[in-house]
Every structure is written in structure tokens, then in C-alpha cells.
Amino acid sequence: MTDTDPTTKTGTDPTHGETRAATDSETHDATAELALVDVTKRYGETTALEDISLAFRPGEFHGLIGPNGSGKTTLFALLAGLVRPSSGRIERSTATVGYSFQEPRFYPSLTVRENLEVFRGFVDDPPPASWLETLLEELRLAPAADRRADQLSGGFRKKLDLGIALIKRPQYLLLDEPLADVDDYSRRRIGRFLDDYRENDRTVVVSTHNVAAFADSLDRLSVVVDGRLRFDGAPGDDVVGQYRSLLE
Numbered sequence: 001m002t003d004t005d006p007t008t009k010t011g012t013d014p015t016h017g018e019t020r021a022a023t024d025s026e027t028h029d030a031t032a033e034l035a036l037v038d039v040t041k042r043y044g045e046t047t048a049l050e051d052i053s054l055a056f057r058p059g060e061f062h063g064l065i066g067p068n069g070s071g072k073t074t075l076f077a078l079l080a081g082l083v084r085p086s087s088g089r090i091e092r093s094t095a096t097v098g099y100s101f102q103e104p105r106f107y108p109s110l111t112v113r114e115n116l117e118v119f120r121g122f123v124d125d126p127p128p129a130s131w132l133e134t135l136l137e138e139l140r141l142a143p144a145a146d147r148r149a150d151q152l153s154g155g156f157r158k159k160l161d162l163g164i165a166l167i168k169r170p171q172y173l174l175l176d177e178p179l180a181d182v183d184d185y186s187r188r189r190i191g192r193f194l195d196d197y198r199e200n201d202r203t204v205v206v207s208t209h210n211v212a213a214f215a216d217s218l219d220r221l222s223v224v225v226d227g228r229l230r231f232d233g234a235p236g237d238d239v240v241g242q243y244r245s246l247l248e
């Protein structure tokens with residue numbers, strides 16, 4: 001992690017509040033360790049993303065929203081290194097990236113705790129073992145710790161996948177609909193946990209249709225429509241209305 005100048009965070013970012021896509025040069029600020037630069041991604045005849053430049057900064061809670069099929073999942077897959085851009089490039093430097101996407105990954109015959117221990121074992125320089133206990137508690141996974149993953153309800157599967165995303169305590173946490181299927185009590189608890197995760201310059205990027213659920217947390221908002229970046233900047237007081245007006 002490089003040193004970060006706190007004055008470069010939300011509020012002093014030159015792209016904030018402006019309804020336009022960041023240009024290539026704007027993504028090259030010293031604080032960004034994870035960025036797409038002029039990225040286009042095609043699947044055969046389909047252009048999923050077109051000429052996107054977008055930087056993710058340390059210590060921000062960054063919302064990525066857009067209608068169905070707008071390219072959000074593709075953007076996350078590029079950031080996670082799961083797919084390659086057709087053109088342009090992904091800048092990741094040495095940043096660690098953890099992710100939870102729509103398809104949960106876990107070992108079905110292992111328990112929740114065993115899954116977390118196995119994924120912890122994959123990490124070169126893992127956080128202390130107490131971090132696993134913290135995740136069980138904070139993600140409300142503790143009641144299911146000794147249950148087999150394939151016998152979990154949908155909400156617990158989602159929480160286990162969140163735990164797997166978090167087990168290496170990544171600098172950048174990419175979450176696709178992290179609260180889908182999660183009960184109200186757990187939502188509040190996990191929401192607070194993700195808010196706090198920003199400490200120590202860690203970044204949370206959430207892709208969601210439910211912008212209202214994260215409105216109070218967002219430091220930054222990026223809106224993708226039809227594979228293009230329609231907006232990148234500060235969320236307004238009425239994020240739902242802001243999003244609606246961007247779609248009109």
C-alpha cells in the first residue's frame with residue numbers, strides 16, 4: 001500500500017459532481033491503485049463495456065450501479081482479473097482484491113468454518129486467525145459455523161461467500177449485490193461492518209440495483225448504462241432521484 005494523502009479523498013476530487021466520464025489522464029492520480037484505463041470488452045458481437053476509464057481510490061465506499069445488462073458484472077470480472085479487456089488495460093499494482101459475485105464459491109461438503117480455513121490457507125500472508133472469528137461474528141455466520149455449506153440457506157450462502165471475499169482482508173473488496181437474500185438484522189450488521197471496512201484506506205466497491213440500501217454509505221457513485229460510464233462523481237443527497245434522472 002502506498003502512502004495516501006487524505007486531502008485527495010472525496011470532496012477534492014476534480015471529477016466529483018460532474019456528469020461525464022473520467023478521461024484517461026484523470027485516472028492517473030497517485031492515490032488510485034486499481035483502475036480501468038480506456039477499457040473495451042466485447043463478447044463476440046456484443047460490446048459489454050466501451051472505452052471505460054475509472055479509478056478506485058483507497059478508503060472509499062464506491063457504488064457501481066446500472067440497469068440489467070449494462071456491464072457491471074463484466075467490469076468486476078475485469079477488475080478481479082477473471083477476464084481480459086479486448087482493448088485498454090487494468091491497473092492493479094500490488095493491491096489485493098477480494099470479491100463476491102453472483103455465483104457463490106465454496107466447497108459444498110465442508111462446513112462454513114472449514115471453508116473459511118481452507119480459503120485462508122490460500123493466502124500468502126494471511127491476517128491473524130482472530131480475523132476469521134471476527135468474520136463469523138460480524139457477518140452473522142456464527143450460528144452456521146459447523147454446518148455443511150451445501151446445506152445452507154440462500155442468505156447463509158451469500159454470507160459465506162462474503163466471508164471468503166474478506167478472508168484475506170483485501171485492500172479492495174468488490175461485492176456484487178452483497179445483501180441479496182440477507183435478512184434485515186444481518187443487513188444492518190453487515191452494512192455497518194462494510195462501512196467500517198473503509199478504515200486503514202481499504203476500499204469497498206458495491207454493485208447493486210438497490211442504490212437506496214447503500215445511499216448513506218456512498219462516498220462515490222459510478223453509473224454504467226449500455227456499457228458506457230454515464231456518471232462518476234459525488235452522490236447527491238437524493239441518490240435514488242439522482243440515479244433516476246441519469247437514466248432519463
Ligand SMILES: Nc1ncnc2c1ncn2[C@@H]1O[C@H](COP(=O)(O)OP(=O)(O)OP(=O)(O)O)[C@@H](O)[C@H]1O
Binds near residue numbers: 043047067068074
Ligand atoms: N460470457 C458472456 N458471453 C456473451 N455475452 C456476455 C457474457 N457476459 C456478459 N455478456 C453480455 O454483456 C453485457 C453486459 O453484461 P453484464 O452481465 O456485465 O451486465 P450487468 O450490468 O452485470 O447485468 P445484471 O445487472 O443483469 O447482472 C450483456 O449484454 C450480456 O448479455
